[in-house]
Amino acid sequence: MSGTIDGVVSPTQTITIPADISGQMLDLDEDDDLEVFSKDATLADGSMFNASMQTSPGSMVNQYKFEEDEEGDSKDIFITVDNPESHVTAIETFITYRVLTKTTRSEFDNSEYEVRRRYQDFLWLKGKLEEAHSTLIVHPLPEKFVVKGMVERFNGDFIETRRKALHKFLNRIADHPILSCSDDFKVFLTAQAWELTTYKKQGPGFLSRMGETVRAVANSVRGVKNRPEEFTAIQEYVEDFSNKITSLDKVTQRIVKEQKEYLEELKEYGPTYTLWSGSEEELVEQLKGVAGCIERCCKETEEQVGHLSDTLVPALHEYVLCAETLKAVLRRRDNIQAEFEAKNEALATKKVDRDALKEEIDKLEDRVEWANNALKGDWGRWQRSMRGDLKSAFLSTAEKNVDYYEKCLAVWETFLLSQRTEPSEETDRDDTS
Amino acid sequence: MMAVSGPEEIAVIGNTDLTSAELENNIKNTMVEIEKGTSLLRKMEISVGEAEKRTGKNTVNMLEIYTVYLIETRPVDAVTEGITPAPDSLWRRYSEFELLRNYLLVTYPFVVVAPLPEKRAEIVWHKLSADNMDPDFVERRRVGLENFLLRVASHPVLCNDKIFYIFLTEEKGWKEMVYETGFQAKADSRLKAMNAAFRVKNPDKRFTELKHYSDELQTVVSQLLRVRARVADRLYGVYKVHGNYGRIFSEWSAIEKEMGDGLQSAGHHMDAYAASVDDILEEEEHYADQLKEYLFYTEALRAVCRKHELTQFELEMAAQDLASKKQQKEELVTGTVRTFSLKGMTSKLFGQETAEQREAKLQVLAQQIEEGEETVKEKNTESDEFVKTAWVDIERFKDQKDRDLKEALISYAIMQISRCKKGIQLWTNAKECFNKM
Numbered sequence: 072m073s074g075t076i077d078g079v080v081s082p083t084q085t086i087t088i089p090a091d092i093s094g095q096m097l098d099l100d101e102d103d104d105l106e107v108f109s110k111d112a113t114l115a116d117g118s119m120f121n122a123s124m125q126t127s128p129g130s131m132v133n134q135y136k137f138e139e140d141e142e143g144d145s146k147d148i149f150i151t152v153d154n155p156e157s158h159v160t161a162i163e164t165f166i167t168y169r170v171l172t173k174t175t176r177s178e179f180d181n182s183e184y185e186v187r188r189r190y191q192d193f194l195w196l197k198g199k200l201e202e203a204h205s206t207l208i209v210h211p212l213p214e215k216f217v218v219k220g221m222v223e224r225f226n227g228d229f230i231e232t233r234r235k236a237l238h239k240f241l242n243r244i245a246d247h248p249i250l251s252c253s254d255d256f257k258v259f260l261t262a263q264a265w266e267l268t269t270y271k272k273q274g275p276g277f278l279s280r281m282g283e284t285v286r287a288v289a290n291s292v293r294g295v296k297n298r299p300e301e302f303t304a305i306q307e308y309v310e311d312f313s314n315k316i317t318s319l320d321k322v323t324q325r326i327v328k329e330q331k332e333y334l335e336e337l338k339e340y341g342p343t344y345t346l347w348s349g350s351e352e353e354l355v356e357q358l359k360g361v362a363g364c365i366e367r368c369c370k371e372t373e374e375q376v377g378h379l380s381d382t383l384v385p386a387l388h389e390y391v392l393c394a395e396t397l398k399a400v401l402r403r404r405d406n407i408q409a410e411f412e413a414k415n416e417a418l419a420t421k422k423v424d425r426d427a428l429k430e431e432i433d434k435l436e437d438r439v440e441w442a443n444n445a446l447k448g449d450w451g452r453w454q455r456s457m458r459g460d461l462k463s464a465f466l467s468t469a470e471k472n473v474d475y476y477e478k479c480l481a482v483w484e485t486f487l488l489s490q491r492t493e494p495s496e497e498t499d500r501d502d503t504s
Numbered sequence: 505m506m507a508v509s510g511p512e513e514i515a516v517i518g519n520t521d522l523t524s525a526e527l528e529n530n531i532k533n534t535m536v537e538i539e540k541g542t543s544l545l546r547k548m549e550i551s552v553g554e555a556e557k558r559t560g561k562n563t564v565n566m567l568e569i570y571t572v573y574l575i576e577t578r579p580v581d582a583v584t585e586g587i588t589p590a591p592d593s594l595w596r597r598y599s600e601f602e603l604l605r606n607y608l609l610v611t612y613p614f615v616v617v618a619p620l621p622e623k624r625a626e627i628v629w630h631k632l633s634a635d636n637m638d639p640d641f642v643e644r645r646r647v648g649l650e651n652f653l654l655r656v657a658s659h660p661v662l663c664n665d666k667i668f669y670i671f672l673t674e675e676k677g678w679k680e681m682v683y684e685t686g687f688q689a690k691a692d693s694r695l696k697a698m699n700a701a702f703r704v705k706n707p708d709k710r711f712t713e714l715k716h717y718s719d720e721l722q723t724v725v726s727q728l729l730r731v732r733a734r735v736a737d738r739l740y741g742v743y744k745v746h747g748n749y750g751r752i753f754s755e756w757s758a759i760e761k762e763m764g765d766g767l768q769s770a771g772h773h774m775d776a777y778a779a780s781v782d783d784i785l786e787e788e789e790h791y792a793d794q795l796k797e798y799l800f801y802t803e804a805l806r807a808v809c810r811k812h813e814l815t816q817f818e819l820e821m822a823a824q825d826l827a828s829k830k831q832q833k834e835e836l837v838t839g840t841v842r843t844f845s846l847k848g849m850t851s852k853l854f855g856q857e858t859a860e861q862r863e864a865k866l867q868v869l870a871q872q873i874e875e876g877e878e879t880v881k882e883k884n885t886e887s888d889e890f891v892k893t894a895w896v897d898i899e900r901f902k903d904q905k906d907r908d909l910k911e912a913l914i915s916y917a918i919m920q921i922s923r924c925k926k927g928i929q930l931w932t933n934a935k936e937c938f939n940k941m
Binding site: 308311312315318319322325326329330332333335336337339340343344346347350353354357358360361364368458461462465466469470472473475476477479480483484486487490 | 742752906917938
């Protein structure tokens with residue numbers, strides 16, 4: 072059946088999303104029913120919902136409880152991404168990462184899973200999640216290629232940076248009340264490599280995908296006519312935020328560059344004092360002392376730059392990507408509304424089977440409502456995450472900078488102290504210290 | 505903790521929170537007070553107050569703009585009695601300072617004469633203008649000129665020089681006075697001697713070592729100044745880029761609700777951080793100037809070594825000349841020709857001289873030998889005198905150099921400490937703002 076994907080929920084199915092949805096999982100058995108899953112993606116969402124309860128879509132908004140779980144009390148799934156390994160085949164070389172899952176959730180057969188995944192697999196997962204929940208905010212993946220900076224895909228720093236980002240990606244999904252219940256997510260975490268390959272092959276066929284894309288383009292060309300004010304406000308915010316965060320990303324990378332160049336010069340500076348001490352008699356100690364101080368400050372500077380590269384740069388970059396995600400989410404929401412509006416207009420103008428059309432329109436209306444609520448709920452959640460993440464990154468940077476200057480201060484003060492307690496006459500040095 | 509040691513004039517800087525003006529003052533006082541007991545400075549205060557631009561016609565009758573510096577002097581007594589009368593003052597331009605220095609170099613060749621500040625800004629980092637009219641450059645030159653005068657005034661020999669005194673006290677007619685001393689001729693012959701190539705057989709080893717040292721010092725301090733300038737350049741870049749954070753945080757805070765205040769105030773601290781580098785690097789320029797002074801001092805050191813070589817060479821030449829005359833006499837007396845000479849050959853070919861001719865020659869030679877012995881004795885005394893007086897001044901210079909550079913290195917450490925403290929303060933403030941986000 073084509074055309075009914077993208078998180079369309081049949082009005083006959085009811086939706087309830089309590090804060091802790093783990094209890095709902097007992098009813099699921101779709102693991103065995105991949106056929107059903109692949110043909111009708113509605114079940115992917117429907118599976119989360121207790122079919123026995125009847126609730127109007129309008130009340131859905133009250134059901135979305137996206138508050139941050141209190142310090143992980145209710146966190147019941149822990150994922151780590153580590154251990155990158157390189158694989159060489161006849162056609163290509165690629166890296167896989169170990170994904171280790173520990174969980175107490177009952178829909179998982181075991182409490183621990185270990186699988187290996189490559190970047191492509193993560194991409195697939197992201198695609199599936201966005202397909203199933205087009206107006207939820209899925210945390211971004213690290214980029215496929217890095218244009219400037221690291222040229223080699225197999226450079227150690229690049230791999231490490233990517234690993235951390237993939238780790239964050241999975242954990243964000245695990246923390247998400249809706250996304251973490253996704254079947255695709257579960258398969259990703261648990262299936263062996265060949266199982267995953269088979270699983271991936273399921274899904275809407277090529278033609279249906281094409282149809283979907285054509286519809287999406289048509290919708291975006293049509294444009295949305297009556298966008299609710301709040302979404303326009305969000306869109307404007309996202310535009311501004313995107314600009315700001317991109318600028319901050321650039322500025323921070325520039326600081327790293329300048330700091331590295333400063334470090335290069337500093338490395339030449341200290342030895343010059345040592346060289347000078349070779350020509351002197353009385354000044355040897357002072358000159359060597361200064362050289363030593365500069366050398367130690369070099370080490371601290373190196374550490375500080377490293378911290379900046381490891382902490383602030385990736386955090387800002389992540390939110391550059393987030394901004395793009397948000398823009399896509401808003402576009403998808405608009406498309407959903409545009410489709411509804413188009414059909415609604417057709418009702419008034421075209422001579423068609425009014426009953427059938429009306430039914431379709433009702434479905435679309437629900438879809439719009441559902442999409443809007445999903446987005447609204449997730450939006451608050453995203454804002455809190457953003458605030459938390461960026462605040463922590465900036466705090467960490469400021470702390471490191473204070474630490475850096477404190478360490479350098481200690482170095483120079485020690486030197487100064489050694490100069491003052493030392494008598495300038497040729498008396499015993501043992502007396503002073 | 506104040507570590508006061510040795511002669512009470514040595515003031516070790518006691519705390520780290522000094523303004524750059526106090527720092528400069530302390531350094532100057534340290535240099536000057538040592539000699540206070542013996543120098544002109546016991547009697548008068550000298551300072552180079554301001555700088556002004558003048559226009560005038562130069563030697564080729566073209567209009568030029570130049571800078572003049574105000575030299576102020578005041579008897580020390582006047583101040584200590586609680587009254588501060590206005591100082592006497594006059595204006596001098598850079599070329600007059602150069603003339604004074606050349607005069608001193610020529611007149612006291614055994615003295616390591618203090619250098620003048622750069623004529624043109626050379627080793628600069630890019631933020632500093634290389635323009636002679638730039639106010640920062642003019643200001644640093646003013647300080648350098650004052651330093652030069654204080655060095656001369658505190659020198660046990662130079663401070664008593666009359667021309668120097670007139671330089672400080674009488675604006676008009678000073679130039680003429682200098683030329684009247686006939687120093688120009690001496691200056692020309694000195695220049696020629698400096699550039700001449702000659703080989704000394706037996707120089708005093710200490711001077712040879714000193715020459716090597718001054719070459720080494722020149723090389724290493726030049727290198728140090730260049731690298732320091734590059735480091736300063738880079739540091740400037742790092743600080744200034746942070747200014748962008750200020751701007752962007754401010755703009756970003758406008759679209760945020762809870763984060764707005766924290767971002768906005770953090771932004772201000774980023775601006776302050778970016779701005780702080782200007783003062784930091786300005787202070788470091790003083791440190792660079794102190795090093796530069798000793799870089800330029802190497803030239804004066806080499807000049808003294810050269811002068812020694814010259815006097816030694818003249819002595820050796822005189823001795824050699826005497827020896828050759830004595831030998832000629834011996835040959836004439838004994839009739840043997842030990843060494844090949846054209847005279848010997850011609851006499852062999854054209855016959856020996858008559859007895860009278862020989863006698864006449866001997867008389868001339870005897871005279872020459874007597875004169876030669878006088879000359880050698882003179883040159884010997886001259887050379888010994890020079891070595892003695894020069895070495896006294898070189899020891900004085902070495903002590904001064906060790907003291908000054910020690911202080912300079914300490915002041916550098918203090919500057920770094922101050923920079924670190926500022927950094928701690930600003931980033932701690934920023935951290936608190938981020939906490940409010």
